[in-house]
Structures are given as structure tokens and as C-alpha cells.
Amino acid sequence: MKTIQRIGLFTFLGGFAAFLCLLTVGQYTLTDNILKTNLKAEHYAVLQPSLKNMVGKTYTDQFSFVADFNAPINALNDGYRAKQEWSKVIYDKYAFAVAKASSGGFAWSWWFLVSFGLAVVGALTYILPTTRWLPGIKNNGVFREAATSRGWVGISVGVFLVLFYVVLYFSPEYITNWVLLVDPISKALSGNAATQWFLYGFLYCLCVVIMGIRMLIKYRHSPYQMLRTGSVMFFQLAIAFILPELLLRFNLPYFDFKNMWPLDYDFFFDYNLNTLLASGKIGIFMLGWGIALFVVGVPIMTYFFGKRWYCSWVCGCGGLAETLGDPFRQLSNKTLKVWKIERYLIHFVLAFAVIMTSLVLYTYFTGRSSVLFLDSYSVRSWYGFYVGAIFSGVVGTGFYPVMGNRVWCRFGCPLAAYLGLVQKYQSRFRITTNGGQCISCGNCSTYCEMGIDVRAYAQRGQDIVRSSCVGCGVCSSVCPRGVLNLENADPKSRVLLAPNYPLGHSAVKL
Amino acid sequence: MAKSIVIIGNGISGITTARHIRKLDDTCRITVISGETPHFFSRTALMYVYMGHLKFEHTKPYEDWFWAKNRIDLVQGWVTEFDFNQQKIAVNGQSNSVIEYDTLVLALGSKPNFYDWPGQDLRGVQGLYSKQDLDTMERDTAGVTHGVIVGGGLIGIEMAEMLRSRGIGVTFLVRESSFWNNVLPAQESVLINEHIAQHHVDLRLGSELSEILPGQNGRVGAVVTKDGETIDCQFVGLTVGVSPNVSVFKNQNNTLLGTLEIDRGILVDAFLQTNQPHVYAVGDCVQHRMPPPGRRAVEQIWYTGRIMGETLAQTLCGKPTAYQPGVFFNSAKFFDIEYQTYGDLPAQLPAGCATFYWDKPGKNTAVRINYDQASGAVLGMNAFGIRQRHEVWDGWIAQKKTIQHVLQHLPEANFDPEFFKQHEGEIIGQFNAQTGSRLAVKSKKGLARMFS
Ligand SMILES: Cc1cc2nc3c(=O)[nH]c(=O)nc-3n(C[C@H](O)[C@H](O)[C@H](O)COP(=O)(O)OP(=O)(O)OC[C@H]3O[C@@H](n4cnc5c(N)ncnc54)[C@H](O)[C@@H]3O)c2cc1C
Ligand code: SF4
Numbered sequence: 001m002k003t004i005q006r007i008g009l010f011t012f013l014g015g016f017a018a019f020l021c022l023l024t025v026g027q028y029t030l031t032d033n034i035l036k037t038n039l040k041a042e043h044y045a046v047l048q049p050s051l052k053n054m055v056g057k058t059y060t061d062q063f064s065f066v067a068d069f070n071a072p073i074n075a076l077n078d079g080y081r082a083k084q085e086w087s088k089v090i091y092d093k094y095a096f097a098v099a100k101a102s103s104g105g106f107a108w109s110w111w112f113l114v115s116f117g118l119a120v121v122g123a124l125t126y127i128l129p130t131t132r133w134l135p136g137i138k139n140n141g142v143f144r145e146a147a148t149s150r151g152w153v154g155i156s157v158g159v160f161l162v163l164f165y166v167v168l169y170f171s172p173e174y175i176t177n178w179v180l181l182v183d184p185i186s187k188a189l190s191g192n193a194a195t196q197w198f199l200y201g202f203l204y205c206l207c208v209v210i211m212g213i214r215m216l217i218k219y220r221h222s223p224y225q226m227l228r229t230g231s232v233m234f235f236q237l238a239i240a241f242i243l244p245e246l247l248l249r250f251n252l253p254y255f256d257f258k259n260m261w262p263l264d265y266d267f268f269f270d271y272n273l274n275t276l277l278a279s280g281k282i283g284i285f286m287l288g289w290g291i292a293l294f295v296v297g298v299p300i301m302t303y304f305f306g307k308r309w310y311c312s313w314v315c316g317c318g319g320l321a322e323t324l325g326d327p328f329r330q331l332s333n334k335t336l337k338v339w340k341i342e343r344y345l346i347h348f349v350l351a352f353a354v355i356m357t358s359l360v361l362y363t364y365f366t367g368r369s370s371v372l373f374l375d376s377y378s379v380r381s382w383y384g385f386y387v388g389a390i391f392s393g394v395v396g397t398g399f400y401p402v403m404g405n406r407v408w409c410r411f412g413c414p415l416a417a418y419l420g421l422v423q424k425y426q427s428r429f430r431i432t433t434n435g436g437q438c439i440s441c442g443n444c445s446t447y448c449e450m451g452i453d454v455r456a457y458a459q460r461g462q463d464i465v466r467s468s469c470v471g472c473g474v475c476s477s478v479c480p481r482g483v484l485n486l487e488n489a490d491p492k493s494r495v496l497l498a499p500n501y502p503l504g505h506s507a508v509k510l
Numbered sequence: 511m512a513k514s515i516v517i518i519g520n521g522i523s524g525i526t527t528a529r530h531i532r533k534l535d536d537t538c539r540i541t542v543i544s545g546e547t548p549h550f551f552s553r554t555a556l557m558y559v560y561m562g563h564l565k566f567e568h569t570k571p572y573e574d575w576f577w578a579k580n581r582i583d584l585v586q587g588w589v590t591e592f593d594f595n596q597q598k599i600a601v602n603g604q605s606n607s608v609i610e611y612d613t614l615v616l617a618l619g620s621k622p623n624f625y626d627w628p629g630q631d632l633r634g635v636q637g638l639y640s641k642q643d644l645d646t647m648e649r650d651t652a653g654v655t656h657g658v659i660v661g662g663g664l665i666g667i668e669m670a671e672m673l674r675s676r677g678i679g680v681t682f683l684v685r686e687s688s689f690w691n692n693v694l695p696a697q698e699s700v701l702i703n704e705h706i707a708q709h710h711v712d713l714r715l716g717s718e719l720s721e722i723l724p725g726q727n728g729r730v731g732a733v734v735t736k737d738g739e740t741i742d743c744q745f746v747g748l749t750v751g752v753s754p755n756v757s758v759f760k761n762q763n764n765t766l767l768g769t770l771e772i773d774r775g776i777l778v779d780a781f782l783q784t785n786q787p788h789v790y791a792v793g794d795c796v797q798h799r800m801p802p803p804g805r806r807a808v809e810q811i812w813y814t815g816r817i818m819g820e821t822l823a824q825t826l827c828g829k830p831t832a833y834q835p836g837v838f839f840n841s842a843k844f845f846d847i848e849y850q851t852y853g854d855l856p857a858q859l860p861a862g863c864a865t866f867y868w869d870k871p872g873k874n875t876a877v878r879i880n881y882d883q884a885s886g887a888v889l890g891m892n893a894f895g896i897r898q899r900h901e902v903w904d905g906w907i908a909q910k911k912t913i914q915h916v917l918q919h920l921p922e923a924n925f926d927p928e929f930f931k932q933h934e935g936e937i938i939g940q941f942n943a944q945t946g947s948r949l950a951v952k953s954k955k956g957l958a959r960m961f962s
Contacts, residue, residue, distance in 0.1 A: 134709065135846065139561070140563070141561075141562040143563070144562040145562075222930075223927075223929040223930055223931070224927045224929050224930070227929055432957060434897070434899060434900050435899070435901050437839065437841050437850070441555035441558060442564055443555070443558060445568070455571060459571060476927050480848065482850060482898075487928075502816075503900055504813055504839070505820070505821075505834060506802075506835060
């Protein structure tokens with residue numbers, strides 16, 4: 001079994017290496033046609049003379065290609081800025097589209113097979129043999145492995161993820177080969193060429209599915225965990241990835257029916273509203289659905305089931321955290337100090353999201369962009385940069401192997417903050433603790449991805465009612481004494497104050 | 511000056527005493543002295559550290575700042591001198607100091623039994639009780655391929671699981687004819703035997719240790735059983751029970767002024783007081799002079815330690831309270847099988863008592879309920895692979911509910927997570943078939959039902 005797993009691991013690494021190597025192969029040749037189709041006419045006119053030399057020249061790496069392509073644009077912009085001709089400055093980011101169109105010369109199907117094929121086969125070869133372990137909690141070696149205890153493997157994975165997100169958000173022109181790799185899939189689904197976001201969605205689904213299979217095997221003794229994992233796999237694959245692409249194919253707006261404001265922070269941005277409003281009845285329906293989800297859906301569903309109905313059953317970020325991120329859940333910090341930081345930070349982001357959206361809507365309806373001392377366009381681009389890209393992506397996922405798998409959900413997600421307020425003050429949900437049975441072993445706290453010190457409640461016989469709890473149920477699964485249970489009942493029956501003594505004394509109450 | 515309460519031992523019983531005193535009395539001085547570790551940790555979690563589920567720091571139920579914040583002074587060191595007449599003790603360790611007390615609480619815990627087997631001092635032979643034991647086990651099992659565990663109790667099976675988690679082969683010598691059958695009735699015991707074997711442990715029932723043979727470099731090389739069989743191994747876990755840790759009072763080198771009455775453990779009355787004024791004892795080290803009805807004089811489990819601590823704190827804070835544990839409860843995990851027990855359920859069925867047993871073959875799931883033959887009142891239950899709600903069973907047993915009532919309302923006690931398969935219908939069906947009754951399940955699983 002160990003040997004099979006080792007073969008799987010090396011096969012996976014081979015596929016991963018091929019995936020990385022792909023960025024170094026192929027060639028880039030710019031044609032006049034590419035410039036014409038990708039550049040705005042006025043930009044084509046001013047740039048064509050200086051890009052003339054590049055046309056027809058074959059580059060063997062994307063770095064020099066991108067450098068040569070960007071140089072004249074930067075030079076031109078510098079000139080405009082010097083002359084204070086602000087309106088002429090070129091803000092469009094052409095490099096990605098142009099580099100992608102200019103790239104060619106590698107055998108698509110072969111690379112697809114070698115990179116994704118080997119990686120998937122290898123990963124499954126690593127994962128499937130674990131079915132031979134008897135069902136039950138098997139966290140053996142979690143704190144002894146370099147991957148899951150902030151060792152060199154974990155740190156390397158973290159560094160890779162951070163770099164990946166930085167390039168994806170800020171310099172996608174360097175990963176055009178990866179995007180080309182999934183082009184045929186995108187064309188098959190929506191009919192359009194792939195963007196870096198399609199690539200991201202594809203990789204995301206791949207991780208959720210493969211690591212979801214791992215999760216299904218790991219928790220095959222727990223129907224709760226299996227259903228929940230199946231649910232996030234379904235919502236990510238079908239609702240978040242495939243359905244929106246198919247909508248495009250039928251000339252309908254790209255729409256993720258399970259995404260929700262304020263997590264989906266650009267829902268009220270002018271371009272989204274305009275697209276929806278211009279798409280007839282279905283567009284209006286989508287608009288109504290998106291609003292109903294957070295106005296009606298959140299309070300009702302959270303009242304009955306707690307925020308888990310979304311965070312650990314439906315949400316895409318949650319889906320990744322519960323599958324790809326599961327091996328890192330024990331790395332979240334459980335101290336009181338960090339809990340304090342968490343509360344400040346997440347409610348700050350919620351306030352930021354609300355203010356940003358209000359400004360955006362104000363601008364949308366009045367056409368005026370400045371309110372008091374704030375400019376709605378700047379506020380929304382700050383939000384997009386600091387929260388949308390840096391916090392939720394680079395830090396949120398890149399730091400999985402260092403700070404646990406729910407960094408974003410715990411410290412940053414404004415929707416989680418909103419769901420959490422409902423869960424804390426208006427919900428039937430709680431985690432019940434079983435009388436006096438707790439032995440304070442600490443498994444529950446350690447494996448809580450949200451950093452809740454579950455044991456602190458369990459050992460005093462107090463219910464766990466915390467706004468951050470996403471209801472993943474892992475505390476209940478890992479508890480060796482059957483102490484914890486996720487339950488819904490009359491909110492008044494929640495044990496909010498610890499009893500003086502946990503159950504154990506005879507009828508004479510101390 | 512504020513009253514000074516000194517507690518020796520920072521395990522669950524000593525620490526519970528300290529915490530509850532602080533809750534009830536804001537002014538007294540509380541000092542906790544302990545030799546093993548600077549801070550309280552959960553002894554029951556030691557196995558998870560070895561298996562890599564946890565790091566040692568995760569076993570500490572309170573963050574390190576907690577103690578200063580609650581003005582509980584911690585001293586790390588061993589107490590070796592007691593002067594009960596002058597109310598003083600001396601700590602030998604980093605701080606060689608004499609500490610005076612107004613009240614002294616002994617919470618010394620247990621120590622593993624060793625029966626003077628030849629070879630028990632070889633390297634690689636040990637029990638498992640303390641943090642130091644964990645550290646030696648970590649050190650002495652590195653590179654080991656086979657270990658022998660002696661003694662079929664809860665710590666023995668934990669040690670077997672620990673070794674298996676690192677792929678180390680295990681031979682498990684159990685003196686009894688079936689695992690833990692002095693506590694578990696035969697059917698449950700067999701269920702666990704089979705599960706142990708599923709985990710590739712070589713379980714030897716009815717087998718006793720005779721001697722331990724040296725290997726190389728002062729390490730263990732093999733064990734010999736009473737049947738004369740030699741089993742090669744590089745590690746031996748001795749887990750033949752624990753005894754109250756009263757060695758400090760028996761060590762000739764230690765000074766003892768005034769006497770402390772000790773039998774197997776430190777003898778205490780109903781208020782947990784020893785024969786010395788101002789000296790009390792709680793937890794594993796205690797032997798009750800008059801144990802509560804139906805309970806043993808020495809009951810070394812986590813929960814009783816905690817309950818004693820809670821009780822003693824009341825007494826020390828001006829509300830004299832007798833030790834009155836409620837309906838007995840306990841729990842354990844045998845590899846993958848969770849076990850909970852409530853009330854009184856001895857291995858041998860007492861006279862006048864009836865029993866009902868249900869299990870799901872191959873699923874490691876079983877329930878046993880004992881009840882009074884005459885009145886039908888339930889007396890105790892064992893659950894394997896099904897979680898049960900403590901509060902519900904506590905109520906049923908305390909209120910002497912009948913077996914019929916209990917079976918009809920069994921789903922109320924179901925504490926399994928959502929979507930788990932429920933067995934109550936099958937259980938009651940089997941009871942009907944066996945007794946000719948026609949009971950039907952009357953309630954549903956879930957918290958809501960408890961309040962209606
Ligand atoms: C591996 C293992 C698993 C267990 N699992 C379970 C379980 O699942 N469920 C359950 O109910 N029970 C379990 N137990 C039993 C349970 O842990 C004990 O009953 C409980 O910890 C006893 O607590 P205590 O406070 O009485 O003593 P202890 O926890 O032993 O604390 C006593 C402390 O006092 C210190 N001390 C002693 N003498 C001196 C001295 N002279 N000077 C200074 N310090 C001193 C000791 O070093 C020790 O740190 C388990 C025990 C072990 C070893
Ligand atoms: S895992 Fe269970 S027994 Fe351990 S501390 Fe948490 S609730 Fe208590």
C-alpha cells in the first residue's frame with residue numbers, strides 16, 4: 001500500500017512538473033492581425049508604428065515577448081503623463097490577450113494528457129488505497145508530516161499558491177500556455193475562448209473533485225460528512241462552473257446562482273446590473289434571485305440550520321476549504337487573542353463591503369461619483385484589490401498550509417460575517433455538548449478550521465454558539481467520547497451560559 | 511492575611527479544585543505545586559500526541575495566561591517533605607522552598623503497577639501514565655518493528671493503537687479469557703476482541719507475562735509468557751493497572767511529621783478530608799472510607815476526579831458538601847469503536863436483574879440495557895458505536911424508568927450526528943420478539959423532543 005501511494009505521489013509530481021514546464025515551451029509570434037483584433041482602434045493607431053518591429057518576430061519565451069510588447073505602451077504613457085494628457089493614457093491591459101493569441105507551437109493534447117492526466121491519475125493512486133484502512137478517524141501523523149504541520153512541504157505549497165494567485169490576478173500574460181491548455185474545454189462549454197478565469201475555475205473544480213474524493217473516503221463512516229462533501233462538490237462543479245458557461249452559450253448572462261452579495265462584491269457594479277437589466281426576463285429574474293438570496297434566503301435558512309447551510313454545504317470558497325484545505329484545518333490559531341483580531345477584521349470587511357456597495361449604487365443611480373471625501377470608483381477599486389484579490393485569493397488560499405484552510409472565511413468574508421450575526425442572534429442552530437462526558441483531550445479544538453476553542457465549551461457543558469462556526473461537523477467527528485452534536489431546536493433552548501457544574505453530581509444540586 | 515490553600519498535583523482533580531475555589535472565593539491564595547509539567551494538560555490525550563493527531567500543547571485545556579489571570583500560583587517541583595503539625599511542606603525542585611498552608615489538598619494521581627517482573631528495568635520497557643512516559647515511549651519506539659503490550663485494560667489497548675498507528679507490530683498479552691471481561695459482559699468483550707484483531711493486533715487471550723529478556727545495549731529483546739513462549743520484540747508496554755500514587759509518603763528519604771492514614775489510597779471521609787485536620791485529598795489518589803452506594807472505594811477515572819474537585823471547592827469555601835457523584839457514567843474508545851456506559855452494568859449479571867442485548871453484526875454497533883426483573887426499572891446501559899445522550903440516561907436511571915418506557919423513547923437518547931442510520935426500530939423489534947411484548951417507538955431523535 002505504501003509503495004502504491006508512493007508511485008501515486010511521484011506520478012502526481014510528474015504531472016505537476018509538466019504543468020510548470022509548459023510555461024517554458026512554445027513560441028510567441030505577433031501578427032498585425034492580432035494587434036488589430038485585440039487593440040482598440042485608437043490605440044492600434046498610436047501603437048502600431050512602435051510595435052511594427054515585433055510583428056513576425058518569433059520569441060521562445062513569454063518574458064521577452066511581454067517585455068517587448070509592454071515597452072512601447074509604457075513609453076507612450078510616460079510621454080502622455082509628462083505632458084499631463086491624462087485622457088490619452090492607455091489603461092487597458094492588452095498583454096494577456098495579445099500574448100495568448102500570439103502563442104503557439106506546442107502539442108495541446110499531449111501536454112494536457114501529461115500534465116492534468118498524470119496529476120489526476122497520480123493523485124487518485126495516492127488517495128484510493130486509503131479505502132483499505134478501516135473506517136474511522138485516522139489523523140495519524142498529521143503533526144509529524146512536513147506537509148500538514150508547517151514543515152518544508154507545507155511552506156513550499158503555500159509559496160506556490162501565493163505566486164499562483166499573484167500571477168493570476170496581476171500578470172496573467174505569463175500563464176497564457178495554461179489558459180490555452182483549457183481553451184478547447186471552454187469552447188466546448190460556452191463556445192468562447194478561455195480566459196485566465198476559466199483556467200482558474202477549471203483548476204478549482206479539479207481540486208474540489210479530487211480532494212473531495214479524498215474527503216469522502218476519509219469520512220466514509222459519517223453520513224453527515226459524506227453528504228456535505230457531495231454537496232459542495234456538486235455546487236462547485238455544476239452550479240458555479242458548468243452552468244454559467246452554458247448560460248453564455250445560450251447568449252444569457254454569465255451567472256452563478258449560488259454566489260451571493262456581499263461575497264460576490266461586484267453584484268451591484270454597473271456593468272453587472274446593466275448586463276442583467278439588458279437580458280430581458282431572465283436577467284430580471286437573476287437580479288431578483290441574487291437579491292432574494294441575501295435578503296430572504298440568509299435569514300430564513302440560517303434561522304433553521306445555522307450558517308452551515310451556505311458555508312459548508314454550498315459556498316465555493318467553503319467548498320475549496322473543505323476539500324483541498326482539509327489537510328490543513330488543524331493549523332488555525334485557537335487563542336483568545338486571535339479570536340479578538342478575527343472579530344474586528346471580519347466586521348470591518350463587512351462594513352467596508354456595505355459602504356463600498358452603497359457608494360457604487362449611489363453613483364449608479366445619480367451619476368455622481370464623489371460623496372463627502374470619497375470617490376466611489378476609487379473605493380470600489382480598493383475593495384477589489386485589497387479584499388477581492390489580496391485577502392480572498394492570495395492570503396485566503398495561499399496561506400492554507402500556514403494558517404489553516406479557512407483564513408478568508410474566518411477573517412475576511414463579509415458574507416460569513418453577515419451569516420454569523422444571524423447565526424449568533426437568531427438561529428435554532430447550536431453544537432450541543434453531551435453532559436459531563438468531555439475528557440478535555442483537545443481533538444475538537446485542534447481540528448476546528450475556524451479556530452474555535454470547542455473544548456472550552458465542551459468541558460463546561462456549555463453549547464457552542466459562535467458566529468464563526470460553519471457547521472462542518474468535524475469536531476463532532478473527531479471527538480473520541482461522543483460529546484459534540486450539531487443540532488437545531490428552539491433558540492431558547494440553547495445553553496448560552498455554562499452551568500455551574502457539568503452533569504455528574506447526584507440529584508442534590510451543588 | 512488571606513487564607514492560603516496549597517494544592518499538590520495539577521491534574522484534573524487538583525486543577526478543578528483550584529478553579530472552583532477561585533470562582534467562589536476571590537481573596538484566598540491558591541498555590542498549585544506539581545512536578546510533572548508546568549501546566550495542566552489532559553492525560554487522556556497522551557495517546558493522540560504519540561499518534562500525531564495532536565501536539566503536546568494542544569492537550570492543555572487552558573492557555574498559559576489563564577493561571578496568572580485567575581491568580582492561581584503555579585510552582586513546578588516535587589513535594590518531598592510534609593509537616594502536618596506545623597502545616598508546612600517543602601518543595602524540592604527548581605525552587606527549594608518551604609511553603610506554609612492553611613489548607614492542603616492532595617491530588618497526587620496514580621502510578622502504573624509493576625509486579626517485579628525480571629527484566630522490567632530494561633530500556634524499552636515502560637508503563638504509560640505521565641508526560642515523561644510519553645517522551646520515553648517516543649524515544650524508545652524509534653525504529654522498532656515489534657512491541658508487546660501486557661495487560662488488557664484501557665491503557666493497554668490505547669498503547670496497542672499507538673504502536674499500530676506507526677505501523678509497529680503488536681502482540682497483546684491479556685491474562686483474562688477475553689478483553690476487559692472483568693468490566694464488559696461477554697458479548698461486548700468478544701466484539702472488542704474481534705475489532706482488535708481487525709487492526710492486525712496479535713491478541714493473546716489467557717496469556718501472562720513471565721519474564722522480559724534483554725537484547726542488545728541494555729534494551730529489551732524478547733518476552734517469555736507463562737506458557738513458555740518467547741516473543742521477540744524491541745518494546746514492552748506494561749499496563750497492568752494503576753494504583754493511587756502515595757509513594758511520596760512511603761519513601762524513606764522523605765520527611766513526614768504527623769501521620770497520614772493510607773490503605774491502598776489516601777483515606778478520606780465523605781467530605782474528602784483525610785485523618786489530618788486541614789488536609790484533603792481528591793482524584794485518583796483517594797480511597798473513600800465509605801464509598802457512595804454502589805461505588806468503588808478507589809475509582810480512578812477522569813470524571814470522578816473532576817467531581818471530587820468541584821465538591822471539595824464547595825467545602826473549602828464555607829459550604830460543607832459531601833461527595834455525591836450522580837448516576838455513574840464513563841466512556842472510552844477501542845480503536846474505532848466508541849463506548850459509553852451509564853448507570854450500573856457489571857460484567858456478571860447480578861441476581862434479580864434482567865438484561866437485553868442487541869447488536870448489528872459486522873457493524874461494531876451494540877446496545878445492552880440491564881433492568882430490574884421485578885420492577886422493570888433500568889439500571890444501566892452499554893452503548894457501542896452509537897452515541898447516547900448523557901442527560902437522558904441520567905434521568906431515566908435516576909427516576910427508575912421502566913425498560914418499556916426507555917425502549918419506546920430510545921430515540922430521545924440518540925446523540926449520533928444528523929443523517930446517521932437509526933436503529934431504535936430494530937432494537938425494539940428484537941425486544942418484542944424476545945419477550946413477546948408489543949412495544950412501539952414513541953418519540954423522535956433530536957433535541958426538540960426533549961423540550962416538548
Ligand atoms: C493514558 C491514559 C488514558 C486515560 N484515559 C482515560 C479516559 O479515557 N477516561 C477516563 O475517565 N480516565 C482516563 N484516564 C484516567 C485519568 O486520566 C485519571 O483518572 C486522571 O487524570 C486522574 O487525575 P488526578 O488529578 O487525580 O491525577 P493526575 O492527573 O495524575 O495528576 C496528579 C499530578 O500530581 C503530580 N504529583 C504527584 N505527586 C507529587 C508530589 N509529591 N509533588 C509534586 N507533584 C506531584 C503528578 O506528577 C501529576 O502531575 C487515563 C489515564 C491514562 C494514563
Ligand atoms: S474532542 Fe470531545 S472529549 Fe475531546 S475535548 Fe473535545 S469535546 Fe471534549
